[in-house]
Amino acid sequence: MFPFSLVIVSGLSGAGKSTALKVFEDMGFFTIDGLPFGLVHSLIDLFKQNAFKQYRGLALGLDVRQLNAKNNWDEFVANLKGSGIDLELIFLEANEQEIVRRYLTTRRPHPLSKNGLGLEEAIKKEKEQLAWLRDRAHLVIDTSFYSVHDLRRTLQEKWLKDKASGFRVHLISFGFKYGMPLEADMLFDLRFLPNPFFVPELKPLSGQDKFVQEFVYQDEKSKQFLEYLKNFLSFLLPLYIQEGRFRLTIGFGCTGGRHRSVATAELVADFLKQKQYLVSIEHRHLELG
Secondary structure, three states, rough: OOEEEEEEEEEEOOOHHHHHHHHHHHOOOOEEOOOHHHHHHHHHHHHHHHHHHHOOEEEEEEOOOHHHHHHHHHHHHHHHHHOOOOOOEEEOOOHHHHHHHHHHHHHHOOOEEEEEEEEHHHHHHHHHOOOOHOOOOEEEOOOOOOHHHHHHHHHHHHHHHOHHHHHHHEEEEEEEHOOOOOOOOOEOOOOOOHHHHHHOOOOOOOOOOOHHHHOOOOOHHHHHHHHHHHHHHHHHHHHHHHHOEEEEEEEEEHHHHHHOOHHHHHHEEEHHHOOOOOEEEEEEOOOOE
């Protein structure tokens, strides 16, 4: 039995195929756009090997440039079923006015415009040529009034049963004196917390040491802040997941990036792991501090 999902994404040019493939890539699929139709079976055979076991599935882009698929489609699907492979075909479309608007915005040529057709003629011609594929689709999505996030949510709801399973939180501790992490989605300035730097026996240690963590969060206001922070993240992270985010980077900064920021990042990491989030942690300036 084929252990992966096989999804073919097709539809009208400008309806969102490239965006959809990026969503599948974010969901852990191996994605290829524009693969010659005759090579699909060879790719599937490769996918049966263990070298591709880290992928959730295979998502292929199919468009009007691969019209040779029409003559071989029914045989192709029959062969897949004979091999125990379930195929799901998505067809993306949008109204003509919206597709025209998108092409005028991106200023890219329509695939059929090289045949001497104007944009509106090319859109109508493509719709005719792909009508057979639309008729065979398992899911037709009209993206006329979709944002990128709407399309992402639609695909996630069907193919990513547990959205949280693909969501990762990356925590960065840093020192303001060495510079803030540009990739952080949000930053917390922790320079209001008690500073172990001025305690001789704690100064050589780092926020990874339990004694430092206990010192930073020994008083009531510090403890209250940490509880507020945990409650804030407990409320916020599910909203990011619902929006379709796959990664959130949070920066924790103190003066030198060795004590308070490291301690907080470690404690937050432990808390999020207990809540079953995928967490990675980076102490950017620990040694410098």
